[in-house]
Amino acid sequence: MPTDQVKENIKMINENGEKNIVTYTKNCYLNAYENDETCSIINDFDNYYTIIDPSNKIDTNFFKKFADYVDNKLKDNTIPMVTITF
Secondary structure (H helix, E strand, O other): OOHHHHHHHHHHHHHOHHHHHHHHHHHHHOOOOOOOOOOOOOOHHHHHHHHHOOOOOOOHHHHHHHHHHHHHHHHHOOOOOOOOOO
């Protein structure tokens, strides 16, 4: 994925950052039926943005990969921290 596209995706996620993180946490991270990194067994997360909040145009696949990346980075470090450099 090109750097410009990553920056644009992160910018869109940040527009409603806390709401997007809460939605991901409820529909993917804490959902026992969505226990894989793709969060696509039931598609609650994708359906939320398709049905309930269609005005929020985030790339849900990117968001899920990004959240999984952050989660793995935090698990792998003795001192939890994440840096993203472009």
